[in-house]
Amino acid sequence: MTWWTGRILPGALVLAVLALGGWLLLAPRGGEPAVPSAASIAAENLRDPGLIARGCYLATVGDCAACHTAQGGRPYAGGRSVATPFGDIPAPNLTPDRATGIGQWSFADFWRALHAGRGRKGELLYPAFPYTSYTRVTRDDALAMFAYLRTLAPVHRPAVEPALDFPYSMRGSLAAWRAIYFKQGAYRPEPGKSPAWNRGAYLVRGLGHCNECHAARDALGGVSGHPALSGGRIPELDWYAPDLSTRAGGGLQGWSEQDIVDLLQTGRSAKGVAFGPMADVVADSTQYLSGDDLRAIASYLHALPPRGQPPQATPQFDATTLARQGGKVYAQHCADCHGKDGAGVAGVYPPLDGNSAVTEPTGINATRMVLLGGFAPLTRADPRPYSMPPFAQQLSDSEVSAVVSYIRHAWTNRAPAVRPGDVSRYRHTPLD
Ligand code: HEC
Numbered sequence: 001m002t003w004w005t006g007r008i009l010p011g012a013l014v015l016a017v018l019a020l021g022g023w024l025l026l027a028p029r030g031g032e033p034a035v036p037s038a039a040s041i042a043a044e045n046l047r048d049p050g051l052i053a054r055g056c057y058l059a060t061v062g063d064c065a066a067c068h069t070a071q072g073g074r075p076y077a078g079g080r081s082v083a084t085p086f087g088d089i090p091a092p093n094l095t096p097d098r099a100t101g102i103g104q105w106s107f108a109d110f111w112r113a114l115h116a117g118r119g120r121k122g123e124l125l126y127p128a129f130p131y132t133s134y135t136r137v138t139r140d141d142a143l144a145m146f147a148y149l150r151t152l153a154p155v156h157r158p159a160v161e162p163a164l165d166f167p168y169s170m171r172g173s174l175a176a177w178r179a180i181y182f183k184q185g186a187y188r189p190e191p192g193k194s195p196a197w198n199r200g201a202y203l204v205r206g207l208g209h210c211n212e213c214h215a216a217r218d219a220l221g222g223v224s225g226h227p228a229l230s231g232g233r234i235p236e237l238d239w240y241a242p243d244l245s246t247r248a249g250g251g252l253q254g255w256s257e258q259d260i261v262d263l264l265q266t267g268r269s270a271k272g273v274a275f276g277p278m279a280d281v282v283a284d285s286t287q288y289l290s291g292d293d294l295r296a297i298a299s300y301l302h303a304l305p306p307r308g309q310p311p312q313a314t315p316q317f318d319a320t321t322l323a324r325q326g327g328k329v330y331a332q333h334c335a336d337c338h339g340k341d342g343a344g345v346a347g348v349y350p351p352l353d354g355n356s357a358v359t360e361p362t363g364i365n366a367t368r369m370v371l372l373g374g375f376a377p378l379t380r381a382d383p384r385p386y387s388m389p390p391f392a393q394q395l396s397d398s399e400v401s402a403v404v405s406y407i408r409h410a411w412t413n414r415a416p417a418v419r420p421g422d423v424s425r426y427r428h429t430p431l432d
């Protein structure tokens with residue numbers, strides 16, 4: 001799991017923040033959590049089968065296993081590293097092994113980790129663990145997940161310390177970051193909104209942690225200052241998670257609630273398919289959500305406010321040559337599947353006309369799709385999806401730049417061109 005790559009704080013800036021008085025914040029701040037007493041949770045409550053089943057479902061919504069499972073390893077036994085610019089941060093063992101997992105944790109410890117981003121000894125946790133979203137999870141839901149994790153077979157797997165450079169290696173340095181970007185607090189339902197909207201908001205902004213990818217980060221790696229879910233680049237990994245508003249100027253303009261439900265449940269919709277990191281999210285998490293929860297998410301996303309119009313496309317280099325060259329590459333390599341008119345084939349090949357994956361602001365997604373090919377997630381609803389062949393070997397940087405610029409400007413699409421230099425860079429980005 002490396003989607004967090006590049007998302008925390010670029011080094012020099014952290015140092016600047018620390019130098020500017022951040023050290024004063026190293027002491028635990030006032031207003032830290034009132035943690036429920038461990039004794040208040042009777043052991044027998046944790047064995048309630050209904051609670052455990054709910055916890056299993058919620059852990060899937062939270063996609064906890066995606067990070068807390070090593071490649072080919074036992075689920076939840078930890079070991080997968082979340083890469084950051086200053087080193088790898090391994091996700092620890094969440095099985096109930098007493099020595100190396102959370103076997104000795106009380107619910108209070110667990111709640112504090114999820115809600116306040118602190119480890120068992122009170123140490124500050126790195127936000128590669130998305131507690132910035134999980135803080136909105138209710139105590140009841142946290143209890144259910146805790147009960148579920150305790151039913152797993154204990155796996156003995158010692159923790160690996162993060163391999164970080166100074167000063168990131170000092171957890172205390174996170175206090176400065178948290179002072180700016182972390183707001184602890186539960187989700188409070190908005191009284192004027194429907195129960196479905198509120199459920200959707202709770203899932204999207206809390207357990208589903210959608211905003212961790214779908215919002216731009218500033219230079220210090222925080223998401224504050226950007227409207228929620230307004231789209232953002234996942235740096236270093238080089239994928240773009242689009243704006244999720246379906247209204248005017250939004251990245252999913254024209255998507256119906258059913259299109260959103262389809263995408264999250266099956267990995268495909270009439271408007272586009274899930275690929276890259278989103279394919280993993282669908283395969284590991286959203287395909288298992290109940291119909292009610294998926295509809296709640298769709299209803300919340302559907303009600304996001306309209307966005308301003310995206311900036312007008314400015315051609316970056318000779319548009320006519322590019323269109324001619326790109327049109328040729330398209331006719332030769334793409335039109336058989338996606339159609340001359342870019343309409344695709346319903347249920348088989350996605351349309352490229354009016355597709356947000358093609359016209360997103362950066363052009364990264366279409367470029368990487370052409371280079372790497374596309375593997376739709378395998379889901380229960382669509383166990384044998386069609387895939388797209390990679391063109392990295394066949395097409396040069398200038399051909400890829402031409403065809404991507406072409407599909408971004410053909411038919412009704414109007415998005416800026418992509419330069420050959422960018423294509424060359426995306427060729428060398430690691431897969432996720
Ligand atoms: C995007 C990756 C990611 C996801 C998703 C994720 N975690 Fe983690 N988690 C981490 C990382 C990385 C750490 C280690 C942070 C550190 O060392 O400061 C961590 C730490 C923890 C800890 C502290 C454990 C310890 O030994 O200190 C707990 C508890 C935890 N996660 C529970 C969860 C639960 C429950 C979920 C799902 C609701 C979840 N995590 C989802 C990456 C993730």
Ligand code: HEC
Binds near residue numbers: 330357375377386
């Ligand atoms: C053999 C058929 C085939 C060919 C040839 C093909 N594609 Fe695709 N394309 C697909 C399939 C299938 C998908 C969906 C893959 C997935 O779900 O990951 C796709 C997905 C895409 C996407 C992402 C669309 C979305 O909704 O997310 C883009 C962009 C794209 N193709 C562009 C191209 C371009 C440009 C070419 C020519 C260089 C091309 N494709 C050639 C079958 C093809």
Ligand code: HEC
Binds near residue numbers: 208278
């Ligand atoms: C690990 C990062 C990550 C997380 C977490 C994530 N997404 Fe995405 N999402 C992406 C990326 C990257 C894309 C662009 C690729 C694509 O279109 O499939 C995307 C695309 C989408 C799309 C549009 C698909 C299309 O064809 O244009 C929807 C809808 C979506 N995500 C919804 C969600 C929701 C709802 C959640 C939370 C439950 C979520 N995402 C969580 C990374 C993420």
